Amino acid sequence: MSQTNGAVLVLSGPSGAGKSSLIKKIEHDIGSYYFSISTTTRPMRKGETDGVEYYFVDEAEFKKDIEEDMFLEYALVHGNYYGTSLKPVKQALEEGKLVLFDIDVQGNSAITNRLGDITTSVFISPPTLSELKNRLTNRSTDTQEVIERRLKMARLEIQRVSEYDFLIINDSLETAAKQLLQIAHVARLKKPLDQINDFVYKWENLEN
Amino acid sequence: MSQTNGAVLVLSGPSGAGKSSLIKKIEHDIGSYYFSISTTTRPMRKGETDGVEYYFVDEAEFKKDIEEDMFLEYALVHGNYYGTSLKPVKQALEEGKLVLFDIDVQGNSAITNRLGDITTSVFISPPTLSELKNRLTNRSTDTQEVIERRLKMARLEIQRVSEYDFLIINDSLETAAKQLLQIAHVARLKKPLDQINDFVYKWENLEN
Numbered sequence: 001m002s003q004t005n006g007a008v009l010v011l012s013g014p015s016g017a018g019k020s021s022l023i024k025k026i027e028h029d030i031g032s033y034y035f036s037i038s039t040t041t042r043p044m045r046k047g048e049t050d051g052v053e054y055y056f057v058d059e060a061e062f063k064k065d066i067e068e069d070m071f072l073e074y075a076l077v078h079g080n081y082y083g084t085s086l087k088p089v090k091q092a093l094e095e096g097k098l099v100l101f102d103i104d105v106q107g108n109s110a111i112t113n114r115l116g117d118i119t120t121s122v123f124i125s126p127p128t129l130s131e132l133k134n135r136l137t138n139r140s141t142d143t144q145e146v147i148e149r150r151l152k153m154a155r156l157e158i159q160r161v162s163e164y165d166f167l168i169i170n171d172s173l174e175t176a177a178k179q180l181l182q183i184a185h186v187a188r189l190k191k192p193l194d195q196i197n198d199f200v201y202k203w204e205n206l207e208n
Numbered sequence: 209m210s211q212t213n214g215a216v217l218v219l220s221g222p223s224g225a226g227k228s229s230l231i232k233k234i235e236h237d238i239g240s241y242y243f244s245i246s247t248t249t250r251p252m253r254k255g256e257t258d259g260v261e262y263y264f265v266d267e268a269e270f271k272k273d274i275e276e277d278m279f280l281e282y283a284l285v286h287g288n289y290y291g292t293s294l295k296p297v298k299q300a301l302e303e304g305k306l307v308l309f310d311i312d313v314q315g316n317s318a319i320t321n322r323l324g325d326i327t328t329s330v331f332i333s334p335p336t337l338s339e340l341k342n343r344l345t346n347r348s349t350d351t352q353e354v355i356e357r358r359l360k361m362a363r364l365e366i367q368r369v370s371e372y373d374f375l376i377i378n379d380s381l382e383t384a385a386k387q388l389l390q391i392a393h394v395a396r397l398k399k400p401l402d403q404i405n406d407f408v409y410k411w412e413n414l415e416n
Contacts, residue, residue, distance in 0.1 A: 125407075129412060158408055158411055158412075161404055161407070162325075162404050162405075166394075166397050167399055167404060168397075169407070182390065182393050182394050183394055185390050185394075186391055186393075189374050189391065190374065193370060196369055196375060197370075199333075199369070199377070200367060200369060203337055203366055
């Protein structure tokens with residue numbers, strides 16, 4: 001059995017938890033990985049590039065892909081579709097890569113259902129709601145209305161922390177990054193169920 | 209929330225898989241730990257010491273402890289009782305230690321049921337049945353009859369590998385020890401459910 005099978009690392013947590021900073025901090029140390037890019041029907045914003053922030057498609061195309069079961073998971077949020085296409089994930093896994101997801105609790109639940117045997121999930125949280133409020137206000141990229149919506153969403157998401165394998169409280173970026181890196185290394189040790197079954201079969205039937 | 213809560217690391221695998229050698233190799237690097245010692249009614253053998261290999265008790269005492277719910281798990285094997293007393297495990301967890309178990313698949317199942325939120329389980333396997341046969345024969349501590357029984361047990365246990373979080377194939381001791389050490393570090397990041405709930409509660413209600 002190969003020691004370098006692909007595996008999945010799901011990161012969830014409120015906008016403002018520091019997921020992007022954490023990923024940036026560890027990405028050079030986690031080995032070969034693929035960062036999953038979602039597909040969406042929401043309009044491209046100024047400064048965004050197709051294939052970087054998202055794959056931008058129209059609703060007809062998205063619905064066709066739903067019908068053809070091309071999504072690992074998808075959801076309708078505020079009138080826009082968001083989804084994860086199966087094909088690049090499968091390819092990355094076959095290449096033995098660690099597939100990283102930055103996805104919400106619904107998305108984690110869907111991915112764990114489909115790929116549970118090779119999935120490790122981490123919820124990244126700011127230490128407190130007031131700290132999150134500060135961070136969102138200080139980065140001043142969002143309107144007050146958007147901040148309020150993000151805080152409301154954060155309160156709902158944090159209720160489901162126990163669905164995750166790990167909770168990282170991002171109080172110190174250094175400590176949080178070290179923990180996430182350790183988890184990422186160990187995530188790669190998860191073996192797909194078909195490899196496990198293959199191993200069990202061979203264990204009894206070959207070389208004896 | 210403390211970063212140094214206790215956690216559980218279960219190691220299973222056939223006699224001859226190399227669990228003891230692996231533990232010896234990593235024990236100085238895993239930080240503060242407690243190696244769980246089982247209690248048994250089987251007679252003490254020459255060279256064994258009470259409180260080292262096992263806590264040796266008589267059947268009356270064992271049955272009294274069963275009645276008083278003092279065991280995390282117990283089983284009757286070949287006419288002898290074996291069990292894990294709850295008390296030292298609870299104490300070690302409260303001291304923030306990593307509690308190591310060398311236990312069979314039944315034991316793992318019982319521990320996971322009771323302490324699943326803080327338990328990481330690892331099945332350690334020799335690469336093949338013939339390799340296991342060689343190892344057991346070469347160490348020449350067991351009679352042919354005992355070896356046959358161990359091999360039969362190994363074939364049954366390996367069928368349940370998929371119940372474990374990780375499978376380590378102990379082909380190279382160096383590689384296997386490195387993997388186990390990584391898993392042991394990450395096992396400590398698992399937080400008990402009551403701490404998670406406490407965090408969620410405080411997150412919303414304090415400092416805001």
